[in-house]
Amino acid sequence: MRKKGPSPIAKLPNSRWLIPGMGIKRWLLLLGFGALVAGMGFVYVILVLHRYNWLPEAMYRALTLQFLPVAWRIILPFVLGGGMMILAVYRLGHALLAPFRRPDEAVSESLYHYSRQGRGPHIVAIGGGTGMPSLLRGLREYTRNITAVVTVADDGGSSGRLRRDLGLLPPGDFRNNIAALSRDEALMTQVLQYRFGAQVAERESAGNGRSELQGHAFGNLLLAALTGITGSFDEALLAAERVLGLRGRVLPSTLEPVTLVAEVLVAGQVQRVVGESAIPESGGHIQHLCLEPEQVRAYPPVLKAILQADLIVMGPGSLYTSILPNLLIHDLATALQHARAPKIYICNLAIQPGETDNYTVADHVDAILQHLPTNFLDIVLANDNLSVPPQTGGGQTVYVQPVAPAAVRMMTADLVDEKRPWRHDSAKVAQAVISLLP
Numbered sequence: 001m002r003k004k005g006p007s008p009i010a011k012l013p014n015s016r017w018l019i020p021g022m023g024i025k026r027w028l029l030l031l032g033f034g035a036l037v038a039g040m041g042f043v044y045v046i047l048v049l050h051r052y053n054w055l056p057e058a059m060y061r062a063l064t065l066q067f068l069p070v071a072w073r074i075i076l077p078f079v080l081g082g083g084m085m086i087l088a089v090y091r092l093g094h095a096l097l098a099p100f101r102r103p104d105e106a107v108s109e110s111l112y113h114y115s116r117q118g119r120g121p122h123i124v125a126i127g128g129g130t131g132m133p134s135l136l137r138g139l140r141e142y143t144r145n146i147t148a149v150v151t152v153a154d155d156g157g158s159s160g161r162l163r164r165d166l167g168l169l170p171p172g173d174f175r176n177n178i179a180a181l182s183r184d185e186a187l188m189t190q191v192l193q194y195r196f197g198a199q200v201a202e203r204e205s206a207g208n209g210r211s212e213l214q215g216h217a218f219g220n221l222l223l224a225a226l227t228g229i230t231g232s233f234d235e236a237l238l239a240a241e242r243v244l245g246l247r248g249r250v251l252p253s254t255l256e257p258v259t260l261v262a263e264v265l266v267a268g269q270v271q272r273v274v275g276e277s278a279i280p281e282s283g284g285h286i287q288h289l290c291l292e293p294e295q296v297r298a299y300p301p302v303l304k305a306i307l308q309a310d311l312i313v314m315g316p317g318s319l320y321t322s323i324l325p326n327l328l329i330h331d332l333a334t335a336l337q338h339a340r341a342p343k344i345y346i347c348n349l350a351i352q353p354g355e356t357d358n359y360t361v362a363d364h365v366d367a368i369l370q371h372l373p374t375n376f377l378d379i380v381l382a383n384d385n386l387s388v389p390p391q392t393g394g395g396q397t398v399y400v401q402p403v404a405p406a407a408v409r410m411m412t413a414d415l416v417d418e419k420r421p422w423r424h425d426s427a428k429v430a431q432a433v434i435s436l437l438p
Helices: 023-052 059-062 070-100 107-118 130-141 158-166 174-181 185-195 198-204 218-229 234-246 298-307 319-327 331-337 363-371 424-436
Strands: 124-126 146-149 250-253 259-266 268-276 287-290 312-313 343-346 379-383 409-413
Touching: 023 059, 070 158, 070 319, 124 130, 124 185, 130 146, 130 174, 130 343, 146 174, 146 298, 158 174, 174 185, 174 234, 174 250, 185 218, 218 234, 218 319, 250 287, 250 298, 259 319, 287 319, 287 363, 319 331, 319 363, 319 409, 343 363, 343 424, 363 379, 379 424, 409 424
Parallel strands: 124 146, 124 312, 146 250, 312 343, 343 379, 379 409
Antiparallel strands: 259 268, 259 287
């Protein structure tokens, strides 16, 4: 397994410029060589002016440093000229990068991280819901070559309303992952997740009627607006990627509207439950999933990303309503089977009421393989730190027990966020995923 640590040079202060592959030293050398060539031309001009007596003798002696020893005539121009070039390059870089870096981050740091992430592995993450943003938040520190593939089966809340009213693909999961990959995540998360509520409630109490904005997240409305401007949902995502400076991209698994349908065992009888939001509320044990319509086409850029990936990650997220809906798309599943990259399933830390009650890691894997071929997964990554008290963070976490599946190799690591034990720690899970690169 490949593990990449920081270069020893990178540990030295103010030495990011020296890191191999930064793409800086070659241009500094070219700049220095160009200055040397230009300097030769300037010296030739002085010699010609002196030869034809067009330059006073005192000025000639001053320009050629005749008042200094020969060694200093060589050293001084190199030192002063080199210093001025370095200062000019630094200040120019500082000015050009100012809009794109944090105020407390040095220019060399910005360039180093940009260069390192640009050379990072190509990773495809498949899922949706609230689990994937935790993974993306950690992976973006290692690479910008991230493709997040998100389900379009969501039909609840603000996303469901926009889907019904405007015929829009549900934007909620896309909003969450876009926020996780944005350059200024703290601010963009607040902006994109802002939900209209208090103001419209005041409007209702004043007798002005119910506002259509109530309950909508701003990020959902932004994607709806970009869809109207660009003419399609996939173009809206590309526009959001440019506008928000994403370190990666977020793509739909399909552009066709789909409905998730489950066969659920309730009180000894199998019932057909229609709709992603209705499945966890059915109160039974999920037996089988399917999409309606069944023969939907995967979004072509997703297939390309899968076939070119260095690593493919499924999860974390809701097993039946965030991960499996993507894998039920036939040509997407076929592309995964033919992909050369290792395929990893990141198991949830805690059970999800209504979906995975009393499930172990083995049960999660069995549910996936029930719908897909047995050679579909290479590794399942599970948490082995069950020592954090379940009531930590104000919840009552019920951990998924790390029982190894029979058909897939299991690897375990400490993945838990110790303040919110039902969530993955972004840094821990990203480090574990990167360590699985071939």
